[in-house]
Amino acid sequence: MLIQKVLMVFSMVIMLSIIIVLKTGSSDAINVSEDYDYYRISQMPETQFFEQYEELSAPVKTVVVYPILTQSAYSWGGIHDFYSGYCETCYVVNIDEFYDPIFSVGAKSFRILEFLGYDVIDDIDIDQDPQILNKYNSVILLHNEFVTQNEFLAITSHPSVVYLYPGIFNSKVKINYDEKSMTLEKGPSFPHSDIKNGFDWVYDNFDMYDNTTCADWEFYKIDNGYMLNCTPEYAIQNSDEMLREIKRLADPGF
Template identity: 50%
Template structure:
């Protein structure tokens, strides 16, 4: 499957019985990744760059979940059995994996780890003073526990930690265990976590953005994927100082 096919995946707003995914208002539903979004911040690199004690978590599980024939297709009603899918081995930096946000933070020198690193060794988070999550919608119970027990997490994208999965590393697959309306219609989220915030996932304008406090850090009240490439200076400046 080519990168073009991935970018043309129908990222349409899913009804409230399905997984959380936002698209801009008045959008055709097609996501276009900005070309080199990080270069806008070249002149501000010293001001915005990481101090070396912060990790950004690449959401490889969520990227995998939105693959063709994966959880996205199940929630979209394209198939009744797509609750298992292959685990990706490469960072494709697509919309589902917060491609723009990740590119910018990687460029600014934030140390990169991913879901697999945390799932296999949750103590890895102890190395960092601060952890930044992207669109980390699908996580394992081990990863969930490690993240909510870290003292300072910045939840940069809404809907993080919303669905529970398991991983079979021998078969290289992930399976949906619990999420919105799954396995039964009365389920609201994968972990019944009180801080889950998918209500902000449809605000792509970020005109009134702010970070608000939760038990172990801060959450952003909008979905910044298309905002960050051109207008994210203040968010990135605030992110560094939280």
């Protein structure tokens, strides 16, 4: 498994080097090196931790939940557009068929954690089979902002969850599997103006979401795990310390 990851990353690094040379029209070592490092980290943040793979690799029975419903909600003409007032009927949206990591789901964290060997499931897996989480010692959430009632109950009843992004469980949706769509049921100011959170969750920390610098990041304890006090989308790509802490929280024996 490690050898396959090494070969994959090495091939991608070579391709990026060629792209940078073609893009800049120069083979100057200094300029190309600077452009390459910036582009590599922004597009493939996991390559930052190639040499630390063994140290930071995933603990056994730890899973990351990919936010496919949040990805769908942030698509063009999605529920996010409904919230923003751009579309009055966009509270129903088709569910994306494939993973297409974007900022709003926690793309960089997903790429890094997947590279480090963490298992991956998604919202649909949990909604259809809430017991699937019983297979894992720890669960790591990305920006799972839009979730179903089944998923919410399954995650909040699991004893060891790392909530990596603020704003999780912000909106409750219902899935229509026949039409492969989801409908917003409850969220901030919907269907009533006095609603703050789709699940009336006591640990709602959406007010921390805009902190993207994570200068003083920390995980704080809640009933069934730990929550991060900032959005780590940029910080995590340069922080082996944060990745060690995630691993420690997911595996107390680390």
